[in-house]
Amino acid sequence: MVGALVLSILIYGLIRFRRRDPQEVPRQVRYNLPLEFVYTLVPIVIVCTLFFYTVKTQNLVQAKADSTKVHQIDVVGFKWSWAFNYMEEKNPAVGANVNAIGTIESPPTLVLPVNEPVRFNLYSPDVIHSFWVPAFYYKLDVIPGRSNSFDVTPTKVGTYAGKCAELCGTYHSAMIxxxxxxxxxxxxxxxxxxxxxxxxxxxxxxxxxxxxxxKKEGN
Known part of the structure; x- marks a missing residue:
């Protein structure tokens, strides 16, 4: 829609203000302070407005739940699969930290409780990966030497796909x-x-x- 509008204005300007006489010289205008003020102010207002709503939405999306009520899962992205550490030692129904580790041949399954907040703490021991579940409408990089985290509260029972969204090497496509x-x-x-x-x-x-x-890496 925006592209069509801009293109229409450009075409109109080319036709309406085209040179009709080879000897015609357009009126020369050195400056116009009111006009310059307007086309300087308008972009500033637009950028500031977009910045405000971007920060507001980002803070809402990245808000963290109460740490005493959230399920903590340490996600490890490594060449070339995923490991999920369920930090449930203080959960009386489980009483221990447990893990599920995938391989290239056998991708892992991440199990989450519905309607309860979950915090993903992301780690990588080798290269940059990216933890992405398209159904969450959110992804976050998994960076060596840095712990990233975000919270999600799943609201719908079901099975969904996840993958690495960062080109990380030879078997990147196997990181599902x-x-x-x-x-x-x-x-x-x-x-x-x-x-x-x-x-x-x-x-x-x-x-x-x-x-x-x-063996695959030749180490």
Whole structure:
């Protein structure tokens, strides 16, 4: 719409004010203070307005929930998969930190409780990745040496796709995962299942998760 409007104005100006006489010289105007003031002020007002609403929306999107009521999940992006550390040691229904670790051949599944706030703390031991679940309408870079975080409250039960949104190397396309949003009772049962499998503790490095990685990387 904006492009069509601008193009229409340009075409109108080209036709309406075209030179009709080869000897015609346009009227020369050195300056026009009122006009210059207007076309300086208007862009400033537009930019300031956009900046205000951008900051307002950004603060709303990045607002953090009460840390005592949020489920903490440490997400580790590594070449070439994901690990999800569920920091539920203080959750009486679970009682331990547990993890789910993916590989190139077996992408992991991220399980989340519906209608409860979740905080993702993002880590990378190697290169920059980007944690993206399109259904969340939000993504955030996973940067080595820096912890990024954001909060989400899932509101709809279902299965969704997630992926790395940063070109990170040879097997970037393999960095996919699934997201299952389930009732909180099912979420707690899933974590208890991980605990029963011995998947307790946390994981922040790739070679533990994927023994084949050493061979693939030639290390």
């Amino acid at each position: 995962f699934n997201v299952n949003i389930v009732p909180v009772e099912q979420y707690n049962a899933y974590l208890k299942g991980l605990q029963a499998q011995g998947r307790t503790g946390t994981f922040y490095g790739p070679l533990q998760a994927n023994p084949q990685l050493q």
